[in-house]
Amino acid sequence: MPPKAAFYKANSIIYFRGDEGDKVFILNSGKVSLTYEDIETGQEMRDLVKVGEFFGVKSALGRFRREETALVLADCQVVAFSADEFELLVLKNIPLIMKMLKVYSNQLRRIQKQVQTLLGAEEHVDAAKGLFSIGEYYLRNKAYPQATYAFKRYLVYYPSGAAANQALKNIEVAEAYLSRYGTGKGPDVQAAGPAEKTAPQPQAADKAPASDAEQRYYRAVSLISQEKYEDALKEFKGLIAAGPDEEYLSKAQYESGRCLFYLKQYDKAIGLFTQWVQKYPKHPDLRDALYFVGTSYYNMNDKTKAAGIFKKILTMTPESESIYQKTRKLLKQIEGNP
């Protein structure tokens, strides 16, 4: 059945605030006003509907009660659609949907700001701390893969954040416990506790004996997480000199680069990572290595070279990946103030 035209006399009400609304109207002629209470001031507000405009849309689409009263100011003709009829109509009119999406998303953004303002600082948790605490929650509950994910994300977004080292440490714990005990099992973890207590011992007796390279590697990585970069670097050098297999050689070189980066020896870090990238052009950590090269240049204030590297990362990374976003942000900063 096609939507029907309806006539209303002046001073009649099409719907009241609080009514259940399942109809959408379009004003063909006459005058209709919408009265509602401003949520901030509590004052009564009034909007006029223009001829050709829809009204009653949001409550009908969202299936909630009317937020406003539609009062007829001068005799009018409207066409009433059921919510379903209206949906069929807009599905054929993509520009209309897009326009409404923009309007609603603006409204949503505005009301969310208002809510945030009322909530004030008390509910506003620092996102970095929040993310870290999610990791801690999962680690405490022995959900190791989830904990690893959260801490890894922390490191992606806050690589030099206050808890970055603890996050690294916790990832090691989560990964070691996952392989040793499995999800939901293992000793209780004090996620944010002192390093000694949470340090994993991957070379422990209940596992196949770790190779010498593996032991050295983990010792060194654990030094990184204690911020003992120079000691870690020494350990990695010793490991590399001992001629480990390809896996630990590439790992040790990569981690040495990180140490140099954290020690702010950017020249050396760039040199090492550049060699590494040439040696392992297909390595899954390739873009991360390039990212270190780029940020090293960036920190050395060599914006041109940094931008070159960052652009290269962007060309080889899908937009959906976080490294793409991180890189784009830095690149934008460079382009913003060269």
Place this chain on the structure above:
Amino acid sequence: MDAFGEMFKRFLKTYQKGSLIFCEYEPGDNFFLIQSGRVQIVKIMGDIEKTLDVLKPGEIFGEMAILEEAPRSATAIAMDRVEALEFNRANFEVLMRGNPQIALKLLKLFARRVYDQKRRFMILTLEEVDAKVADVFLMLAEKEPVRMGEVETLELKTTVDDIAHWAAIPTADCRTVLNHFIQQRRIELFADRIVIKNLESFQRMVNSRRKPKT
């Protein structure tokens, strides 16, 4: 996979059962449309992981990222092996133009969100804690299919933590208010639900406290 999924194959991501799709507080700049499997939306409150929703194929999540790059407000976990199309603001419009159904779904979601947020705002503008709690009852009751006055008592599936969250008050304060209502025999409190004896009395209470400012 349907024709639509085929068309947007390049946006398809697969998540193994149990893996996190995104995590609360993580900066978010993409949103997802489930193709297969279920997605659990959880939020960690205190020391409990609370399930907010379980979403099925055809449903959208993470959509707030379209508006702004704010931290995620909840965590999304793959309950099964999940296949989802991942979009960001850049390719959002392409998706919408090719798929008015999704645009409409999003439109409804936003309409509902605007309403929910406005309702939340109304709760927060009340000054006294007991009025806030009473207004949370009213808000939850509005989501129920029954109309006020039609029933003597109303059972709300909610918890003290939930109410404290909606009213943005400490859980301890919320408990004090609820205990007071219990003593007055206006509500009964259970672990997973609250029985409201006389909803209209709460409505009157809220109305009397919500004086329009001039």
